[in-house]
Amino acid sequence: MTIAQQDSTETQGTGLQKPLQGIRVVDLTRVLSGPFCSMLLGDMGAEVIKIEPPGQGDPVRAQGGIKDGLSWYFASFNRNKKSVELDLRDAGDKALLAELIRGADVLVENFRPGVMAKMGFGPKVLADLNPRLVSASVNGYGSTGPYIDRPAFDFITQAMSGFMSVNGRADQPPLRSGQPITDLVAGLYTAFGIVSALRARDLNGRGQHVESAMLNGILSFMAYLASEHLMTGALPERTGNDHPLVAPYGLFRASDGEVAVAPSNDIILRRFLRALDLEMLLEDPRFDTNPKRFARRDELNALIDARMATDSQASWIDRLNAAGVPSGKVQNLREALEDPQVQAQEMVIDLPHPGHGTVRMLGFPVKLSETPCEARLPAPRLGEHNDEILTPLRAALSARAGAGKT
Amino acid sequence: MTIAQQDSTETQGTGLQKPLQGIRVVDLTRVLSGPFCSMLLGDMGAEVIKIEPPGQGDPVRAQGGIKDGLSWYFASFNRNKKSVELDLRDAGDKALLAELIRGADVLVENFRPGVMAKMGFGPKVLADLNPRLVSASVNGYGSTGPYIDRPAFDFITQAMSGFMSVNGRADQPPLRSGQPITDLVAGLYTAFGIVSALRARDLNGRGQHVESAMLNGILSFMAYLASEHLMTGALPERTGNDHPLVAPYGLFRASDGEVAVAPSNDIILRRFLRALDLEMLLEDPRFDTNPKRFARRDELNALIDARMATDSQASWIDRLNAAGVPSGKVQNLREALEDPQVQAQEMVIDLPHPGHGTVRMLGFPVKLSETPCEARLPAPRLGEHNDEILTPLRAALSARAGAGKT
Known part of the structure; x- marks a missing residue:
């Protein structure tokens, strides 16, 4: 077990700038796929500002086991984030969000396609607010095609993707995985896409939209099963723990x-x-x-x-x-x-959460030798960073309104 | 089905620079986890130079179904790459590899830890050759800890990680997934780590080492199952297709x-x-x-x-x-x-392979609006780019030797 060090600076360790240092992420995600994505960005050094409904927050705050007033599920997917309450149906709060977007580098959301536009933040609005913005969507099915309005859920995309058709025993029906794998694969692909789009922006000066869908992501994991099927037309079989072609195994x-x-x-x-x-x-x-x-x-x-x-x-x-x-x-x-290898790899870390004790959580699956991922911040209390983030935004809005009048 | 367009330039579509444009990747990987990682980099615009044993190549060239002389498994994981034959036990070829590394941005390998050093390319040598190099390892267990010398394989890391313990029915034993999930998760994390490290280099001027292990990657996907266990000590159950806590489902x-x-x-x-x-x-x-x-x-x-x-x-x-x-x-x-949504998302593409017909393969799970991923190059013939890549390296080596003499 490693005790993760808390540090208010972004330049712990070697003192070198981190991959996403100076990158401000507006995080509209909730539950799992999106928060996993934004956590990966935070782990790489980004400032992640989690926007939550006032008084209520991300539903995961109330999910899973609660200890000392804190959901460990929430804590483990929201480290390295700040929390700001905004009511996205309120005009004043929307103006604050727009101001936040003007100065941000990344916006990430996991709503159904079309919800952002309905809230007044469609692609054109975002590009006008900030042409350098990398906006990103994690969703179920993508934002084109017949299923764009469908609500998505891990179990359903496992079923539709063919994943379940190759998971299970030959004499039994298709089976879902106990891991919420399609959420996590989509979140990870989106994080990869966001950092790639930031690098494109470094080269060409322009932001763009990034998207990764749960169905597409898990489908891409069909790997050689897909290439064999596409060549031969034959369907892969479920073979339980046996190899479909090789013995012994x-x-x-x-x-x-x-x-x-x-x-x-x-x-x-x-x-x-x-x-x-x-x-x-x-x-x-x-x-x-x-x-x-x-x-x-x-x-x-x-x-x-x-x-x-x-x-x-x-x-x-x-x-x-x-x-x-x-x-x-x-x-x-x-x-x-508890495996000694997992321990040696520091894949279990302890992170102090003031007022809620120490939370034990999974560590960092990507190891960087010079700018390692760090748990700089514990998961935030709801609205913990309202003042820090919103006060300058209010001042900027006032200045903008004043400038508009003169 | 989309016919993927071939294009010799890197600036198709909007003409904007791609995320990894100008990035040269020396790719020492073979089989699955590493080639998946380097394919993701190639899809984002990097020049990926796949180094293969002379006359023989990546073992996957001979695996899976072969059609018109081509393994579709190989074709689908090696698009957007060039192939160069080098014998890494030969001193002359090692000198060429060193020269290639001098001018490269990324080196990625999926050997067991220590193999690179044994070949004469340990961390110190790499840093001396090219302090701006991002070197990356995809491996089974990481490069510290008691299991570093163990050979890894997807099934084994599925077993060790707890993945199998939550996959299956309550009345039956733990089950592996039919997807080679631990290879792919590690490859994807490594690609995310590499692009992040490139961005750190853009900021701080220095290369570093990136690593992602199959065991760590799949473990990080235990998600809320891990947070519940770490809080309560209770073990998650296998529940087949039923939800462990919720009904109906x-x-x-x-x-x-x-x-x-x-x-x-x-x-x-x-x-x-x-x-x-x-x-x-x-x-x-x-x-x-x-x-x-x-x-x-x-x-x-x-x-x-x-x-x-x-x-x-x-x-x-x-x-x-x-x-x-x-x-x-x-x-x-x-x-x-064949699902209309999957088709609409262009998740199945046809890529012409001169001399081998058209290969149908999975498309791109990350969608970028302005610099989309493209299949610029079909999987290369073994050694197809020997001359293109090696001739300038030989000239540079000669020049260096000449300069050394004077």
């Missing part, structure tokens, strides 16, 4: 637990069987080609299981990895988070 | 097929039941709170299924979405790729 039984083994090519297969002292099977006419091994998979797996039973799970995992065979165990979430 | 039976419905909060639940003409259930003492609905889930689902059976799948999906209820169907990969 999967979970094998050591004396005290299962070991996952993935011998993905002939070289690694030979290492695996050699480590088991079963290399002679590769000369055995029953098993000397992959098609034969695949056809006699049960028989082959039984021979391997018999050998695996002679030693423990931990010992086999060490022995196989040392022999160059990818291997590990199925871990529950506690085991995963 | 999941798949319901229309007259001709199932409909996925995700009423994630009370407002959407009311819309759902109203659309079914079952709103009175919310006043029914058997079902007037979520805990009651959850406890009587089978009874409730039967009432809903009876109503759903009165109309077709397509009709319910339209009606529910129009009522603001996220809804869709479980599609296989063919249905997903």
Whole structure:
């Protein structure tokens, strides 16, 4: 466990400027896909200003377990952000938002397509307010096509994308993932798109619109399953934990637990069987080609299981990895988070939240050697930064009104 | 289907500079996680130079279905790249690689930690060759910690991360995803990290090292499952297609097929039941709170299924979405790729590959309004760009040797 350091400056560590230092993000997102995106920007050094409905805030503030008055789900997706309350149906607050947008670099939202325009912030308005603005949408289906008005949800886009069709066992129906994967993939793609668009702006001086949809994102993860289907027309099968084409592969039984083994090519297969002292099977006419091994998979797996039973799970995992065979165990979430490798990678961090104790959360999946991601700010209290952010905006608005009169 | 246009310039469309225009990427990756990362960079306008073992190339050239002499799996992950053959065990070829690195902006590899150093390209050497270089590693477990020497594979990191522990049905064992999700998440995080590091370099003048590991990436997707566990210590359960806490939720039976419905909060639940003409259930003492609905889930689902059976799948999906209820169907990969929304989003593109016909592949999951991603180049033939890239490097090396002598 690492205690994340809090720091009011943006230049901790090496003192070098961070990737998104000086970038101000107006964050209209709520719940998961958008807040994940804006958190990634905050982790890279951006100033993220989270706009929330007055008195109420992001619905996630009230979701999941609450401890010392704080939702840890909210805390873990809203670090490195400031909170400002604005009522986006109120004309005065809309004027403040417009003023905020004038001086911002990025605006990110995860409304349904068209909602921004209805609120008076369509593409033309945004471009007029700030031609250098990178505006970004995370949404379900994109902003063109027949489904643009549909409300989206992770489970639905998992279903529609084909993800579920390849998740599950052959003898059972398609299955959703327990991870909210389509939200997160879309949020991550959007963050990548935003930083790319900022770099384009650095080159060409102009802002633009970035969009990533949950359905498109998870579809792009069909990878070789898609290329095979597009070539052959055949549909990929659900095969549970077995490889659709290769044997041996999967979970094998050591004396005290299962070991996952993935011998993905002939070289690694030979290492695996050699480590088991079963290399002679590769000369055995029953098993000397992959098609034969695949056809006699049960028989082959039984021979391997018999050998695996002679030693423990931990010992086999060490022995196989040392022999160059990818291997590990199925871990529950506690085991995963306590895994010494996960700890060494600082993937669990403790962040003090004044008034709410210390929140333990996931760390940073992107490691930068000179300008590392940092938890500079704990998740904000609702409206915590109203004064800091809104007072200068009000002054600027007054000055603008005064200038307009003279 | 969109026919992707080929274009030798980098400034198609609006003529604006692309996010990674002028960025030269030395790409030492092979197979999946790394090539996915470098493809994302190429799609954003970078010049990606794929270094391959002479005569042999990336193993994926020989994997998956081959049509007209081309692996479509290879083609779909290596668009927008050039191919150069270099033998990284040969001193002369290493000198050429060093020369290439001197003039490059990014180097990306997906070897095991330590392999680059063994080849003579450790961090110090890279920094000496080119202090502005952004070097990047996509790997299994990161480059610190007890598992750094382990070979990684998607299935193994799915197992270790807790992903499998929440994927599957309650009455059955943990399950892997059919998508190679940990490779792709790590590749995408690395691309995000690289563009971020380039932006940091734009600000502070210095390159740095970027790293993203498969285990860390998929772990970061545990999202609220992780925050709940870290708060309470309880382990998330596998619940198949049911929501762990909310009812109704999941798949319901229309007259001709199932409909996925995700009423994630009370407002959407009311819309759902109203659309079914079952709103009175919310006043029914058997079902007037979520805990009651959850406890009587089978009874409730039967009432809903009876109503759903009165109309077709397509009709319910339209009606529910129009009522603001996220809804869709479980599609296989063919249905997903032929879905009118997916087509409208141009998520399937056709790219001509001279000598190998036209390859159909997935499109671009990040949409940029002014500098859109493009398929400028089809996947290269092995060594197709040897002369273009190596001839100037040889001249520069000779000049350097000559300068050294005088």
